[in-house]
Amino acid sequence: xxxxxxxxxxxxxxxxxxxxxxxxxxxxxxxxxxxxxxxxxxxxxxxxxxxxxxxxxxxxxxxxxxxxxxxxxxxxxxxxxxxxxxxxxxxxxxxxxxxxxxxxxxxxxxxxxxxxxxxxxxxxxxxxxxxxxxxxxxxxxxxxxxxxxxxxxxxxxxxxxxxxxxxxxxxxxxxxxxxxxxxxxxxxxxxxxxxxxxxxxxxxxxxxxxxxxxxxxxxxxxxxxxxxxxxxxxxxxxxxxxxxxxxxxxxxxxxxxxxxxxxxxxxxxxxxxxxxxxxxxxxxxxxxxxxxx
Amino acid sequence: xxxxxxxxxxxxxxxxxxxxxxxxxxxxxxxxxxxxxxxxxxxxxxxxxxxxxxxxxxxxxxxxxxxxxxxxxxxxxxxxxxxxxxxxxxxxxxxxxxxxxxxxxxxxxxxxxxxxxxxxxxxxxxxxxxxxxxxxxxxxxxxxxxxxxxxxxxxxxxxxxxxxxxxxxxxxxxxxxxxxxxxxxxxxxxxxxxxx
Numbered sequence: 001x002x003x004x005x006x007x008x009x010x011x012x013x014x015x016x017x018x019x020x021x022x023x024x025x026x027x028x029x030x031x032x033x034x035x036x037x038x039x040x041x042x043x044x045x046x047x048x049x050x051x052x053x054x055x056x057x058x059x060x061x062x063x064x065x066x067x068x069x070x071x072x073x074x075x076x077x078x079x080x081x082x083x084x085x086x087x088x089x090x091x092x093x094x095x096x097x098x099x100x101x102x103x104x105x106x107x108x109x110x111x112x113x114x115x116x117x118x119x120x121x122x123x124x125x126x127x128x129x130x131x132x133x134x135x136x137x138x139x140x141x142x143x144x145x146x147x148x149x150x151x152x153x154x155x156x157x158x159x160x161x162x163x164x165x166x167x168x169x170x171x172x173x174x175x176x177x178x179x180x181x182x183x184x185x186x187x188x189x190x191x192x193x194x195x196x197x198x199x200x201x202x203x204x205x206x207x208x209x210x211x212x213x214x215x216x217x218x219x220x221x222x223x224x225x226x227x228x229x230x231x232x233x234x235x236x237x238x239x240x241x242x243x244x245x246x247x248x249x250x251x252x253x254x255x256x257x258x259x260x261x262x263x264x265x266x267x268x269x270x271x272x273x274x275x276x277x278x279x280x281x282x283x284x285x286x287x288x289x290x291x292x293x
Numbered sequence: 294x295x296x297x298x299x300x301x302x303x304x305x306x307x308x309x310x311x312x313x314x315x316x317x318x319x320x321x322x323x324x325x326x327x328x329x330x331x332x333x334x335x336x337x338x339x340x341x342x343x344x345x346x347x348x349x350x351x352x353x354x355x356x357x358x359x360x361x362x363x364x365x366x367x368x369x370x371x372x373x374x375x376x377x378x379x380x381x382x383x384x385x386x387x388x389x390x391x392x393x394x395x396x397x398x399x400x401x402x403x404x405x406x407x408x409x410x411x412x413x414x415x416x417x418x419x420x421x422x423x424x425x426x427x428x429x430x431x432x433x434x435x436x437x438x439x440x441x442x443x444x445x446x447x448x449x450x451x452x453x454x455x456x457x458x459x460x461x462x463x464x465x466x467x468x469x470x471x472x473x474x475x476x477x478x479x480x481x482x483x484x485x486x487x488x489x
Binding site: 001002003005006007008032034037038042050052101103104107108191 | 294313314315317320335336337338340343346349350351352354355356357359360403406407420421422424425426
């Protein structure tokens, strides 16, 4: 089936893109096209006008700005995997990107596209939620920054307003060297969407035990932080008992559904298992594990 | 939805073509006669349509033709010919990695990017690199063997001072190059001495 008809705007600069978006608020941004073109072809979505971001150099950069690691919206997953700053300051994001689809897709798919598409299973989301990442959003003449967890509104839905563009992800550079762990269950060992993913991070604090954060993918209408589970760990040590409690609470606060990759019941059990593994792993070394089921 | 004139650089050759905004790179390439680029699933799952876009292997079904303007596009037929195959192509033939052949162009393109980045991959790295390329005939064993053989041969070529590294970069960037001329140079050990 061929693609439906659409106009394609190809701005050369961010200013031009924001101007065009102001004039044509219904325009749908496209970069790698790895989701959008498939959805258009299958008539799952429609667009009369596409705004191609791929010529805008300013959106395709990874840089350290002050105490933040800034990843432009059209940086590809492959570029994230190759970048030394990401490896140094956002290792958990890199780990998740290793399991992102397949190399042919990673060479096109972008971090902005992955977030703006807002799949509950978006692979870059749990690590970014864990890192307290912010999204940078621009509209003609204005720039604002918001926490990533407020960007997601529901399955494939965001709080992005018309004529507003997601331009970058900003990750606060962590103090010290936080430990992190990542787990993803998928139906095959490569090129597979997650059934459940979980990630945990222990941010060192000067006085007292580290702050433990937990994020989950594919178990709720959006990727989520497991705030209730984190609360149970506040100020305490990561004992086996504390881990068991936190894992149970994480499973309770998730809202998984039945779909072709797994049942809600299966997912709820797996959340508990993965969170337990992630938290136990925080006591040893950094690392990730992606299972075939 | 007006077509516009788009300049595509494919296998070192320049094409000026009128293309609608919803034309994919896959459709444009096949219309231009690059039928070595296969149309499989058209949703990024199978890898049969893989080409190199500025050195990176991508599914051409998921690239709009307008987006590919200005990029250096290389297809399997740009790497070598039957008379003068690229070492990767030769390795696929020698190991029996080709059965129906439909996935082969894409497999070879994915292999090219892998070996450019990693000349000595492990079996796991090979399987990972080819995980977006589906083969429904061979069971992948011979394909992995082909990649390993190609890697060995390219390393041997690379360590020999008078030989080619199987470089796919067109040697006369900026000029129109007849693909036939360029292909004669590929794999020609006496001619392709150093880096281009």
